[in-house]
Amino acid sequence: MRWKRLRAALALAGVVSVLLPSTPAHADAVRDAQWHLGFLRIAEAHKYSEGEGIVVGLVDTGIDANHPDLAGNVLPGIDLVDPGGDGRRDEGRHGTSMAALIAGHGHAGGAGVLGIAPKAKLLPARSGRVAINFLGRESEGIQWVTQHGAKVISFSIGGPANRRLQQAVEQAQAADVVIVAAVGNVPEVKEVVYPAAYPGVIAVAGVDQAGNHAAVSVTGPEVVLSAPAVDVETAGLNGTYGKGTGTSEATAIVAGVVALVRAKYPQLSAPEVVHRLTATAIDKGPPGRDSEYGFGIVDPVAALTADVPPLKPSIAPVTAAPTPSANAQPEKKPVRTVLIVAITAIALVLVAGLVATITVLNRSRRG
Numbered sequence: 028m029r030w031k032r033l034r035a036a037l038a039l040a041g042v043v044s045v046l047l048p049s050t051p052a053h054a055d056a057v058r059d060a061q062w063h064l065g066f067l068r069i070a071e072a073h074k075y076s077e078g079e080g081i082v083v084g085l086v087d088t089g090i091d092a093n094h095p096d097l098a099g100n101v102l103p104g105i106d107l108v109d110p111g112g113d114g115r116r117d118e119g120r121h122g123t124s125m126a127a128l129i130a131g132h133g134h135a136g137g138a139g140v141l142g143i144a145p146k147a148k149l150l151p152a153r154s155g156r157v158a159i160n161f162l163g164r165e166s167e168g169i170q171w172v173t174q175h176g177a178k179v180i181s182f183s184i185g186g187p188a189n190r191r192l193q194q195a196v197e198q199a200q201a202a203d204v205v206i207v208a209a210v211g212n213v214p215e216v217k218e219v220v221y222p223a224a225y226p227g228v229i230a231v232a233g234v235d236q237a238g239n240h241a242a243v244s245v246t247g248p249e250v251v252l253s254a255p256a257v258d259v260e261t262a263g264l265n266g267t268y269g270k271g272t273g274t275s276e277a278t279a280i281v282a283g284v285v286a287l288v289r290a291k292y293p294q295l296s297a298p299e300v301v302h303r304l305t306a307t308a309i310d311k312g313p314p315g316r317d318s319e320y321g322f323g324i325v326d327p328v329a330a331l332t333a334d335v336p337p338l339k340p341s342i343a344p345v346t347a348a349p350t351p352s353a354n355a356q357p358e359k360k361p362v363r364t365v366l367i368v369a370i371t372a373i374a375l376v377l378v379a380g381l382v383a384t385i386t387v388l389n390r391s392r393r394g
Contacts, residue, residue, distance in 0.1 A: 055136065055137070055138045057138070057139055057140060057260055057268045058133065058137060058138055058139060058140070058141060060260040060270075061140065061141065061259075061260045062236055062255070062258070062259075062260075063254075063255035063259055063280060064141060066236070066238070066255055067143075067254075067255070067280070067284075067325070067326075067327050068327065068328050069141070069143060069327065071328050072143075072284075072287060072327035072328050072331055073145075075287075075291055075328075075331040075332060076144075076287040076288070076290045076291040076331055077144060077145055077146040077147075077287070077290070078130065078143070078144025078145065078146050078147030078283065078286035078287050078289075078290050079146040079147070079290050080146075080147075080290055080293075081144065081147045081148070081178055081179060081286040081289050081290050082102065082147070082148050082149075082150050082176045082177045082178060082179075083129055083130060083144070083147050083148070083149055083150065083177060083178075083179045083180070083181055083282055083283075083286050084150045084151075084152060084168075084169070084172025084173070084175075084177030084179065084180040084181070084204075085122060085125060085126055085129070085149055085150065085151050085152070085172075085180075085181050086152045086154050086165050086168035086169055086172065086180065086181070086182050086184070087121055087122030087125055087126075087151070087152075087153070087154065087155075087181075087183060087184065088117050088118065088119035088120070088121045088122035088123075088153060088154075088155055088156060088157060089104075089106065089112075089114050089115065089116050089117040089118070089119075089122045089123075089151050089153035090104075090114065090115055090116075090117055090122050090123050090126045090149060090151045091115075091116065091117045091120075091123040091262075091264050091265070092115035092116075093266075094123060094127070094262050094264075094265075094266055095134045095139060095266055096127055096131040096132060096133050096134060096139040096140045096141075096262050097123070097126055097127060097130070097131055097132070097149070097262065099132075100126075100130045100131075100132060100145075100147070100148055100149055101115055101126065101148075101149045101151065102148050102149065102150045102151075103115065104150050104151035104152055104153070104171075104172070104175075105151075105152050105153070105168070105171050106153045107152060107153060107154050107164040107167055107168060107171075108153055108154065108155060108156055108164070109153075112153065113151075114150075114151030114152060114153040115151060116153070117153075117264060118156045118157060119155070119156055119157035120263050120264050120269075121157070121183070121275070122151065122153070123262055123263065123264060124261040124262055124263065124269070124271055124275075124276075124279075125181060125183050125261075125275060125276075125278075125279040126142075126149050126151070126262070126279075127140040127142055127261045127262035128140070128142055128143065128259065128261050128276060128279035128280055128283065129142050129143060129144060129147065129149065129181060129279050129280075129282050129283045129286070130142040130143075130144050130145055130146075130147045130148065130149050130283065130286070131145060131261075131262060132145040132146075133145070139262075139268075140260065140261055140262045140268065142283055143280055143282075143283025143284055143286070143287065143327070144283040144284075144286035144287050144290070146290075147179075147283070147286040147290070150172050150175060150176065150177050152167070152168030152169070152171050152172050153168075154167070154168045154184075155184075165182070165184065165192065165195075166189075166191040166192045166194070166195040167195075169182070169192075169195035169196065169198075169199055169206075169222075170195050170198060170199075173195075173198060173199040173202050173204055177204060178203070178204060178205065178286075178289050179204065179205050179206075179207065179282055179285045179286050179289060180199060180204055180205070180206045180207065180282075181207050181278060181279055181282035182206060182207065182208040182209070182222060182223075182278065183208075183209050183274075183275035183276075183278045183279060184209070184275075185208060185209055185210075185211050185216075185220030185221060185222065185223055186220055186221060187220070187221060188221045188224070188225075189221075192221060192222055193221075193222075193225060196222050196225050196227075196228065200227050200297065203296055203297045204297060205229065205285050205289070205297045205300050205301060206222065206227070206228045206229065207228070207229045207231060207278055207281050207282040207285060208221075208222045208223035208228050208229070208230060208231065208278060209223060209230075209231055209273070209274035209275050209277065209278040210223045210230050210231060210232050210244065210245045210246075210247065210249070210250055210274050211223070211245040211274060212243045212244065212245065212273050212274060213242075213243060213244070213245055216245055217245070218245065218247055219245055219247040219249040219250065220245070223249060224247075224249045227298070227301075228251075229251045229252055229281060229285070229301060229304070230247075230249045230250050230251045230252075230321070231250075231251070231252055231253065231254055231274055231277045231278040231281045232244040232245065232246065232250045232252070232253045232256075232274060232277065232319065232320065232321060233253060233254065233255070233256020233257065233273065233274045233276070233277040234253045234254065234255060234256060234257075234277075234311075234320070234324055235255075235256070235257040236255070236257060236258070238309075238311065238324060239311075240253070240311075240312070240319040240320065241256045241257050241272075241274075241277075243256065243257070243272055243273055243274070244256060244274050244277075244319075245274070246318040246319050247318050248318055250316075250317075250318055250319065250320065250321035251301075251305065251321040251322060252281055252304060252305065252308055252320075252321045252322060252323070252324070252325045253277065253308075253311070253319075253320045253321060253323065253324045253325070254276075254277035254278075254280040254281050254284075254324065254325050255276065255277060255280060256272060256273055256274055256276050256277040257272050258270045258271075258272060259271050259272070259276040259280075261276070280325070281304075281325050284304065284325050284327045284330060285300060285304070287327060287330070287331060288300050288303055288304065288330050288331060291331050298338055299337065299338050302335070302337075302338040303330055303333075303335050304322075304325060304330050305321075305322040305323075306322075306333070306335045306336075307326050307329035307330045307333045307335065308321070308322040308323030308324060308325055308326055309323045309324040309325075309326050309329075310322070310323040311323050311324060
């Protein structure tokens with residue numbers, strides 16, 4: 028009952044995952060429990076990219092930088108709750124759990140949590156103690172990580188629209204940052220929350236282990252991509268581990284994939300990165316984009332290897348002949364040409380008439 032009450036309280040305040048109690052589980056069992064790694068073929072994806080050189084901004088409850096699976100991957104950030112801190116502490120666990128899914132590197136012997144982009148760096152903006160406040164600090168967090176080198180922002184909380192949040196999102200997008208945000212969980216919310224609902228943001232919904240739409244995930248026309256969101260194994264506080272269910276986990280996973288793509292294709296702009304992910308997603312549900320899966324389930328391997336045409340078609344060479352449109356009008360001939368044709372026709376008629384007259388006269392004389 029206590030966990031049900033906690034879930035309700037967190038969801039109403041903006042948290043979009045449900046974290047089960049952390050346990051001191053054996054780290055090797057943790058890796059085995061990370062079903063989403065096999066589901067997304069992460070081992071194959073890591074042949075092409077591990078996110079090296081990419082900074083992922085995480086606006087959340089901070090990060091326990093001392094967790095063995097995160098040590099060395101967490102940069103000094105900002106604490107918007109307790110001034111003077113650098114974001115590398117976490118009282119609520121939510122931020123640490125998301126961080127591990129993005130850039131956990133595990134530890135000796137292939138144990139512990141392996142993130143999607145284990146060589147990426149995390150830049151925390153601590154905006155809440157237990158992620159239950161959505162009072163504007165998140166906007167400051169987006170702005171701060173944007174100004175300090177983040178090329179990806181993972182935002183696993185959400186709430187109502189507000190002008191400050193929208194401005195922060197637009198500023199980040201103008202700085203060529205890819206923003207990944209959770210759509211929210213039912214039954215606590217019924218529509219896609221913000222910032223996921225803003226244009227240009229990768230709004231992430233969830234799927235289960237069978238690849239079907241997760242019952243916990245909100246639906247809506249704003250959904251862009253889907254990713255694992257049910258019983259996702261991740262890190263907790265003080266070296267512990269646990270499972271989480273919600274679009275928070277799916278968001279962190281997609282943020283990790285964005286880091287992989289940005290590392291592999293550094294020349295791509297943020298919109299082109301989003302285009303590469305949507306163009307290579309595994310289509311589910313009705314053909315094309317839909318309200319449950321968006322463009323489909325994110326496919327890291329395809330996103331890293333597929334030949335994807337650019338978002339904007341290339342300009343045709345100037346020597347190429349233009350293609351007439353369906354509504355093209357017949358070409359108008361010059362006036363001079365029309366006059367020549369008309370005079371020629373009249374002359375022919377006159378000549379024909381003259382010939383006919385001469386013929387008639389000759390016949391009359393013979394008669």
